[in-house]
Amino acid sequence: MSIETLSRKDQINQVAQNLFREKGYSATSMRDLAKAIGIEAASLYSHIKSKEELLQNICFRIAAEFFDEYDRVQNGTTDPKLRFRHAVTAHTRVVASNLDASSVFFNEWRHLNEPSLSEFKAQRAAYEDRFKNLLREGIEAGVFRKVQVSFAMRLVFSTLNGIPTWYRNDGALSPDQIADQIADFLLEGLLKK
Amino acid sequence: MSIETLSRKDQINQVAQNLFREKGYSATSMRDLAKAIGIEAASLYSHIKSKEELLQNICFRIAAEFFDEYDRVQNGTTDPKLRFRHAVTAHTRVVASNLDASSVFFNEWRHLNEPSLSEFKAQRAAYEDRFKNLLREGIEAGVFRKVQVSFAMRLVFSTLNGIPTWYRNDGALSPDQIADQIADFLLEGLLKK
DNA sequence: TGCTTAAACTAACGTTCGTTAGCAAAGATA
DNA sequence: TATCTTTGCTAACGAACGTTAGTTTAAGCA
Structure with a gap:
């Protein structure tokens, strides 16, 4: 399944996996994560807690x-x-x-x-x-x-x-x-x- | 050599090793490090760059x-x-x-x-x-x-x-x-x- | 005693952090 | 068409971040 066909929530989880691995959890900001997806950091919170x-x-x-x-x-x-x-x-x-x-x-x-x-x-x-x-x-x-x-x-x-x-x-x-x-x-x- | 007999600089390096290992580099703040030593964060910069x-x-x-x-x-x-x-x-x-x-x-x-x-x-x-x-x-x-x-x-x-x-x-x-x-x-x- | 130096302090700088509030757009449903 | 839901946005909060500036303290030495 390519990343475009995933639900936004799944997409967030997938990109988070990648960033947490590459940069570490602490060094990955919610703004990094949002940017990699193409939305604003605050928008992430429509999908995750x-x-x-x-x-x-x-x-x-x-x-x-x-x-x-x-x-x-x-x-x-x-x-x-x-x-x-x-x-x-x-x-x-x-x-x-x-x-x-x-x-x-x-x-x-x-x-x-x-x-x-x-x-x-x-x-x-x-x-x-x-x-x-x-x-x-x-x-x-x-x-x-x-x-x-x-x-x-x-x-x-x-x-x-x-x-x-x-x-x-x-x-x-x-x-x-x-x-x-x-x-x-x-x-x-x-x-x- | 016990930690008290080290120079401050060596002591900082030693405590940093321990904290970086336990919490990770990014999750360790200079204030964490200073606190573990018993000085203020700004004082660290008398010894390190x-x-x-x-x-x-x-x-x-x-x-x-x-x-x-x-x-x-x-x-x-x-x-x-x-x-x-x-x-x-x-x-x-x-x-x-x-x-x-x-x-x-x-x-x-x-x-x-x-x-x-x-x-x-x-x-x-x-x-x-x-x-x-x-x-x-x-x-x-x-x-x-x-x-x-x-x-x-x-x-x-x-x-x-x-x-x-x-x-x-x-x-x-x-x-x-x-x-x-x-x-x-x-x-x-x-x-x- | 006066001078120098090392090592600490307080205060604060500008930046980034995770997160919330409130609102707008768009699509689905009635 | 009117309404609801989803998903995004802007703006901003208070906290924490690494670091700098300037000052005080105390010890060593002339």
């Missing part, structure tokens, strides 16, 4: 996508190695298909105010726990090396959440392709076997 | 540390696997020993203005090239899997630069210890051999 509402929309929409995609791919799978691979590729697809929004999710969430901030942290922790459990399963099954699960989980997420810093969805590599390659990298490492 | 100068100091000091530590550990080593391991552990030590500053380096550099911004990008690209060369060497030597070097470099840096999001230098694990564990993770991956 506040600047922070825009940030909340982005953060919680992406959080929901992470959960949804995770549930979708885990359904029915029991093999620990495959469960982990599916979780990694699902997460990667969400990130790579929502570069602006996921970038804001990763870097701008701290500008949320209460109670959104606590809710955000709780959801993130719950999501991270799922990955810790996958790692535990893999270790207990003797498939993964005996690593500290919370340490390994942090490294995995660092790799995944860094995607928006370098990936461009320009046709060279599809989200599915990099998802597979990242899963390979996390499972195999750099060394030749 | 501008807010942006503080950001420049942080970014370029850390950049220099990355280069220095890299040069120090590469000196004399020729084995590709060891060269890569040393580069990774050196980088990790710099990050883990400068959590506030490296966090600002990773996340707030975009608020630099020209010409500092271009200079920053150039230095970062030069540093990244060193890692790409190490990966190339490892592949040519048959030690590393045949991965795309620029892709692998991005994944490596994502892992390393995510350290400030989770590591606390509180005595549980020293910078050297996590450096070794991260190198293991990058080289070996999660799978049991």
Whole structure:
């Protein structure tokens, strides 16, 4: 869907995603946002309640996508190695298909105010726990090396959440392709076997 | 060195590192910074030229540390696997020993203005090239899997630069210890051999 | 004691911030 | 045609922003 066919409200949310990512939430003014759309700053308030509402929309929409995609791919799978691979590729697809929004999710969430901030942290922790459990399963099954699960989980997420810093969805590599390659990298490492 | 024994100028730089990391550069006001020190905002200008100068100091000091530590550990080593391991552990030590500053380096550099911004990008690209060369060497030597070097470099840096999001230098694990564990993770991956 | 200097202060500058109030235009609906 | 709703506008609010000017304070030194 091109940006002209979106409702004004959707258009505002989309441009906000882009600006919040490029300049950061605090450094993006409502006048910047309005100018990028082609209206006056005050006119934004015919469609939205506040600047922070825009940030909340982005953060919680992406959080929901992470959960949804995770549930979708885990359904029915029991093999620990495959469960982990599916979780990694699902997460990667969400990130790579929502570069602006996921970038804001990763870097701008701290500008949320209460109670959104606590809710955000709780959801993130719950999501991270799922990955810790996958790692535990893999270790207990003797498939993964005996690593500290919370340490390994942090490294995995660092790799995944860094995607928006370098990936461009320009046709060279599809989200599915990099998802597979990242899963390979996390499972195999750099060394030749 | 405790914060009270620093010169005022050093103290300002140190508190700025911390605030820029916690709240972001744009969301940190000079009045925030002054308040955290216990003086008036205008008094800061007896010691510094501008807010942006503080950001420049942080970014370029850390950049220099990355280069220095890299040069120090590469000196004399020729084995590709060891060269890569040393580069990774050196980088990790710099990050883990400068959590506030490296966090600002990773996340707030975009608020630099020209010409500092271009200079920053150039230095970062030069540093990244060193890692790409190490990966190339490892592949040519048959030690590393045949991965795309620029892709692998991005994944490596994502892992390393995510350290400030989770590591606390509180005595549980020293910078050297996590450096070794991260190198293991990058080289070996999660799978049991 | 008088002089110099560093480092703080108060006051204020002009600008930008997010947001509100009130109004105008335009299209949909009756 | 008359009315309502949506979506924009101009004007402006009070607050906060980075920064400058000018002044005071206090310590070090001749």
